[in-house]
Amino acid sequence: MNEASTRNKFYSYIEQTWTITEEQLNELKDKPLASFIVSKETDVVGIPETKFYLKLQMARESIDKNGFFLYLCFSRPKNSSKIRAKYSFFVKSENYSTQFDNIFYPEKTTGWGDEICPVEKFFKRNFIFHGKCIIEIKGILIFEEINEMPKIVMESAxxxxxxxxxxxxxxxxxxxxxxxxxxxxxxxxxxxxxxxxxxxxxxxxxxxxxxxxxxxxxxxxxxxxxxxxxxxxxxxxxxxxxxxxxxxxxxxxxxxxxxxxxxxxIYQLSPSTVCKLSNGSIYSNSVKLREICTNFLMICSKHSIPIDDLKNLDRDFAAELFLKTFSPFD
The missing domain is CATH 3.30.710.10 (Potassium Channel Kv1.1; Chain A)
Known part of the structure; x- marks a missing residue:
């Protein structure tokens, strides 16, 4: 697969760490069902007016049990394109992780996720550590219907x-x-x-x-x-x-x-280019690009996304990636 073969698709890596205090969780527990709290909104790289955030909601698990449900949500224009999202949630203190592959439609889908834990068990397990629950999300968003690929525009004065x-x-x-x-x-x-x-x-x-x-x-x-x-x-x-x-x-x-x-x-990042970009990040001493390529490859591994040119990946980088991939809470 060559560089131009996936130009109709745009891939955007997302990542966020959300810290919720035990006090906030207790307040949510005592509120009516369907109450929720949300994280800050984070820009989706390359897609204007599109942000993502996490939502933790208390909802009914069964007739006599309530649960905390965790969702990925988007804030964006109504006429925007659908989003294919492959993402994982992590709570390292509890060794908790889960992964999703969902499609978000601009007018139909408010959020995708699932139950993280029944409310009573949540407070008895290790979701809260030193008075805080730290939730992480890492994922890849795939856009197939955007009108124009993102690019850097220079305005000459x-x-x-x-x-x-x-x-x-x-x-x-x-x-x-x-x-x-x-x-x-x-x-x-x-x-x-x-x-x-x-x-x-x-x-x-x-x-x-x-x-x-x-x-x-x-x-x-x-x-x-x-x-x-x-x-x-x-x-x-x-x-x-x-x-x-x-x-x-x-x-x-x-x-x-x-x-x-x-x-x-980063605008060029895709399964067909990530190995070349990874090697380039090492050659150019770009810490930021290297980190994003590493995380992109790890998400691809978790979601079985095929990658081009893996045999050409820098050996030291590949060895480090292997260790990270099989350390589930890195």
Missing amino acids: VLSRALWEKDEKDFKIEVENEGNIMVHKNVISARSTYFERMLNSGMKEAITNSVKIIDFNLKTVKTAIEFFYDRNIFESLNFDDAFDLLRFSDKYQIIDLQDKLELHL
């Missing part, structure tokens, strides 16, 4: 366009054996804390108004400089170029470029 077009750039970056590129010192200092410190330090580079870069190619450096001037670099950025650029932004402390690149790559 009048000033940045004017600076880009000017020839009076006053700082030279020499890329070994490939060529040079010019940039404004004020621009590169504003976008990179590494270069800001260099140019304010009195070092040789600050005096000569030039710096040599030997560990990145000219294409990567040029693309980074284009980003400094708010050029749209994401439209045709392939994975390998993105990983090089992410490594460049990590080394030279270009925080906003790093954030946008990670989000750009």
Whole structure:
């Protein structure tokens, strides 16, 4: 399966940790049936105006017993697409976990879940630890009917366009054996804390108004400089170029470029790309991307979702993933 084969589907990883106090649980227990409490709403990455949250509800288990029921719920526009959700709930203090595979329709489905425990047993077991019940959810949302795939959009201001077009750039970056590129010192200092410190330090580079870069190619450096001037670099950025650029932004402390690149790559996350993205996260030293890929793969394992190119997964990463996958409460 190639990168483009799942472009009609968008995958979004979700995760939330919800801490409920014992006092809140006692208050819920004493309220009428169908009473509930909810967690905070969390944005679904890549899908505008769509948030998810958890709901803990007291409902009747049988004629003489009440239970706590736990649900995944969404807040979103009525005309939004259906969501296929593969997710798991965890309460580590009780060694409790359960998993679901549900479809959420925008006008029909308010939430999916199930009973977590009868109310009386809940307070006798280990769901509450040190006065708190900590509930976690990890899952994958699959969107098949969205009108447009999420993407990073760069808006070039009048000033940045004017600076880009000017020839009076006053700082030279020499890329070994490939060529040079010019940039404004004020621009590169504003976008990179590494270069800001260099140019304010009195070092040789600050005096000569030039710096040599030997560990990145000219294409990567040029693309980074284009980003400094708010050029749209994401439209045709392939994975390998993105990983090089992410490594460049990590080394030279270009925080906003790093954030946008990670989000750009997360938008591409799917069962057909996750192994390539995992390897790229190691190469580029992206902790955030690596963590999301790890969790995505673990959910795929739990829900028997086929993954492409597993044989190409970095060996150390694969070994660590194996241990995490078979440690149910990691």
